[in-house]
Amino acid sequence: MFVPIIGSIIYLITQVYNKRDAEKITSEITHIINPTKKIKDLEKQLQFSKTYQNRFNLADAFLEIKDYNNAIPHYLEAIEGNMQNDFYVIKQLIEAYFNIKNFDNVILYAEKIKDHPEFKKSKSQFLYGLALEKLDKFEEAETNLRAIDIRYSFYNERFVLAKFLISRNKETEAKEILEEIYSESQHMTKPNKKLFRATIQDVEKLLASKNI
Known part of the structure; x- marks a missing residue:
């Protein structure tokens, strides 16, 4: 009496759920290989x-494909359609505006969320900060x-900070940051060493130069 029920459960687990997972994985891979298909699919969903x-x-x-000019209007409409300003949407909007060098709007939207705990x-x-510098x-x-x-984070950003300090004639403080980054790089995991290789090389070059 219980055999058919058990058989059905096993079939559902091994066939239906695995098939769904496989379809989801296949879809995600397709979107990575062909990002324009992902855009078209999402445009259809929005139309529907x-x-x-x-x-x-x-x-x-x-935003993922760096099409900032198309991303911005949708973020703006999302905010407009929401009763409360969405912190995450504004974060994305700040990134998009920065990448098209619209620094006035970076500052405008950053100041809307700068008191939010997650902004810090x-x-x-x-x-x-970079927009303010500009x-x-x-x-x-x-x-x-x-x-x-x-420490042990924001390696690229800290390198930019060091260069900013050099431009402001604060070489001693810049050197401290660069030396910290270099020291931390000696204890990085292999994936992080690969990920931040270019930044570490830039740090080494700047430390060795006459500019620091």
Whole structure:
């Protein structure tokens, strides 16, 4: 009496669920190989149902392929359609605006979320600092750029911070940051050494140069 039931459960587990997983994995691989297909699929979803989530997903997909000019309008509409400003959407919007060198809007939107706890020591705060530098607001820029000077993390950003300090004639402080990065690089895991190889090489070159 129980054999057919058990057989059905086994079939569902081994066939149905695995098939669904396989289809999901196949779809994800296809989207990685052919990102334009992912965009088209998400555009169809948005046409079918103009929800906040569908619009947000499409904006993120544009951001992934560095199509910032198409990402921005969807982020803006997502915010407009939401009763509360969405912290994550604004973070993405800051990144998109920075990459098209619209520094005024980077600052505008960063200041909407700068009191949010997750803004502190984030990539968004770092981009905010860089935008302030571009507009010659150097003291504010330094305050925000220094926020990411955290050991064993933010290697690329800390290298940029060191270069910023050199430009402000603060070579001693810049050298301390560069030496910390170099010291930390000696204890990196192999994947991190590979990931940050170019940054570590730049650190070594700058330390060896006459500029520091």
